[in-house]
Amino acid sequence: MGRGYNTIAFDAAKCDGCGDCMTACATVKTGTDDKARSRIQIVGSESDGFELALCRQCGDPKCVTVCPAAALTKNYDTGVIEWNAAKCVDCLLCTIGCTYAGIALDAGVGHVAKCDMCYASPAGAPACVPACPHDALTYITTSRIYNEVGDWEDLFAPGLAGCQGCNTELLMRHTLRRVGPDTVLATPPGCVPGMGSVGFNGTTGTKIPVFHPLLTNTAAMLAGIKRQYKRVGREITALAIAGDGGASDVGFQSLSGAAERNEQILFMVVDNEGYMNTGMQRSSCTPYGAWTSTTPVGKGSGGMPAQGKTQDAKNLPLIMVNHRCEYVATASTAYMEDLYDKLDKAIQASKRGFAYLHVYSPCTTGWRFPTDQNMEVARKAVETNFVMLWEYTRATACTSRGRSMIRCRSRSI
Amino acid sequence: MATGIKPNMAYLEGQVSGPDKGVEHDRGILVSDTMQTSVANVWAAGDCAQAKGFFTEARVINSILPDATEQGRIAGMAMAGDPGLKKYPGGMSLNTYHFFGRHAISVGSSAVPEGAEVVTRFDEASGRYLKAIFLGGRLLGIYGVNEFFDAGVMCQLILRRVDLSAVRERFLANPMAVGRELMSKLWR
Amino acid sequence: MTTATLDAPSQARPAKQKVILCEGNEAAALGVALARPDMVAVYPITPQSSLVEHVAKLIADGRMDADIVDAEGEHSVLSVLQGGALAGARTYTATCGPGLAFMFEPYFRTSGMRLPIVMTIVTRDGITPQSVWGGHQDAMTVREVGWVQVYCETVQEVLDTTVMAFKIAEHHDVMLPVNVCLDGNYLSYGTSRVELPEQAEVDAFMGVKDVNWHVALDPLRPMAVDPLTGGSGGKGPSSFVRYRKGQCRGMQNSLRVIEEVHQEWAQRFGRNFAPLVEEYRLDGADYAIMTLGSMTGAAKDAIDEARDAGKRVGLIKLKTFSPFPVEALLKSLRKVRALGVVDRSVGFRWNCGPMYQETMGALYRLARESGSILPSMSFIGGLAGADITVGHFHRVIEATEKLLTGSAPTEPVWLNEKD
């Protein structure tokens, strides 16, 4: 399996074009404060918004293939495309190959220059990222998870019948890799079995024992399974990957009962704010004002327009805290390291009692946003405090890691 | 200084009869948009290949490294039946030169078709020279001496037929910055 | 052997069994303990509550080694057991009335997954008009869901049948859940003398436990349990049809297995219960009345008195109601010329008792072979805990006798209406 690498992420919405990152880069790389010589280039304007030109450390780099002098090489350990001054013949062909302006002439020295992620620096991490005063730049080190876990067996069958852009497949594959084969998986009716977790017409979707519970009895069935294996002295993880509707509405009784009995279960709820698999109907996790197919928007009658759901979402994770579970946490696929950390804790907690993990999962189909925006929407949901990431243990109660919030500013379009 | 490349076609002469008609060739080996020659299971790429031009339907030999690698990639993907294969968009002139202490970059066509407009700017003091050819709002070619811009970005502006009307003046003033801005918005 | 009579000579008696005095709910609990389940899930409901209390006490006292799950409702009770069964556990629970209605969703699924769960229904009437008293309405309402349902007549039969139920359910030719139905109030709280089999003897009778050989949630043999099937054609619906056919075959197989298990029980423990259909003084009878469950005791007394008075009447009692033992019943029906069927519940669709409605299907079979129609009628009594007394059965006998000469009424006779 290929490797994942650390990367620098840029959030245009947070950038105000101050150029501090460029100054930091130029200082480290050229010993000057000449922003023009920075490897990271912020372009654009206040009115049009700011954009980024930076080497993407491509997996299949064109600059490397066009270089006649073999002066550019991809380092497959770090992912960085390295430039060798000794071999370079200054032909600039690489600047033709690269379509992202990731390698360009440093007029100060007359050679090309490109970002090397500051791997060789004492910090071993990019100087530009901490220099940004607005958190528009983030050093993403999530690849650690991919590299560590990527080689573990994928316990889902290849290919899923999910909607384009849905992040649930990511959750499913990563969670199972993490939990491992000594697991019994319950995927109650909803998007997850809709994607084929339990298979169709006599097939299976996973390499581990998997079943559809009823929408209503996931936690109860898992409790029975776990208890019997405990009785015969076998260690298994009883895992649910459930939707918010089943968990918060019709399956809530069995969920609450199992949590109160502190059954040794890891219960993951993928919250896409409604019954999306059946066509986007309202659930009690649907937030206030949201359009769903059963809380539509219309002109209404008697001068009272129908404006989506008229009640707030039920805060299911907080309700689970009130069961005094072994572990409760909320997470988001936009924050995979955080999610992974919490998943690890939840797995451990499920050996002692009830562990509950609530993952916010934007629904491209139901929320009607472009399919390439899932992570972005998930990230914005957290950054705007629309959802909050926190965890609960009996020892610490509820805690949340500080995270800088998005700055809202108007922008001409 | 010399320009142009003349592939040796002599060894292909005479292979023209019967069902095994041999590899069709002109000045170079004639290839399709996927670098396929007239003979099944034979591909050609690079200096020896005569492929579609971006600006002309006629097939040309575009003997430069970026095209050679691009054509090689396409031929390889075609051979492997890669479903991700994208057809060759057509070759265009692209070059960078480094001589007499100057950098020169040329991207696209130097021909000035009917209705096209040529804009030049020269700064005696710095020796910076820029020439750009537009047809409608589209860029056809851009040339710079001691004026650095990202050739790869310019190439995309031409290939994608990006309409630059709205940003033309800014673009001419600073093709590097505006090119990067457009890149970041259009194909980031 | 499809029928048996209580006055048939009993088998050679095994070692002397301990005799105790207990109510039907306790007898059921003792039967459960003897069958050694791994897991019991409970939720209290009248008139079942003392049963699960007895089970809990047996576990607490160390007389039964099972994991007990105090679930938060009947729906979860059965769901926990489904999980347990899929992980290889022998499982048990009990419920009735509203509890049974609440667990209907997993109840439906238990037979579908072919899980050999044993569940006592301490039968109860209701739900509205609200009643916590006995009646067969709950069990009758769910009779079309693929569970085996057997009805007990006595407290001793409750204990013995509870043990046998596990063996029937887990038989490889059956693999279906079994309801042991015992009448709320009359059997649940009725106290009588009970012989308690030796644990070792029961262990020998039960054999080796093997409940999830056919379907399991086990990382050592991973499989997808119950993937989606169906569609407009092709593999999906055809696999569904084959599956359903298999369930029906399991139901039919259970008729043979119920007989075999009862026979073995009689040999080992000396108590001989009619497994499917019991005849009581049917030989030489011109007409018969038909009963189910605990009412049969009073019915037998009435038959004895009627016989003494010279009436040529006999009794047919069903023990196995689901699957409906048509062949066994036909053997008995061939002996008489008129039939009165007494139900303790209502069949709303046909305006008669559900057992009568089922029996009409058997009567059609009989008419086809004999060319004539056996006159019959429906009686509904004992609703909401009402006692069906010997006196009521004399009314039943009289009305049924009239069928020999008069025409059969289309309306049911409602007993207890004017009591």
Ligand SMILES: Cc1cc2nc3c(=O)[nH]c(=O)nc-3n(C[C@H](O)[C@H](O)[C@H](O)COP(=O)(O)OP(=O)(O)OC[C@H]3O[C@@H](n4cnc5c(N)ncnc54)[C@H](O)[C@@H]3O)c2cc1C
């Ligand atoms: C002096 C010079 C300067 C250039 N400068 C630039 C520049 O600045 N920018 C730019 O973009 N391009 C430049 N080019 C062009 C560029 O080098 C070529 O377009 C590119 O190398 C073509 O690659 P290719 O793989 O098609 O052919 P080549 O690189 O020529 O490779 C062909 C290979 O085939 C081998 N071969 C030939 N016949 C046989 C045979 N019968 N059997 C087996 N092997 C055989 C040859 O040995 C050779 O290794 C320059 C070319 C030259 C000559």
Ligand code: SF4
């Ligand atoms: S400028 Fe240097 S690194 Fe870039 S292509 Fe030429 S030789 Fe390679």
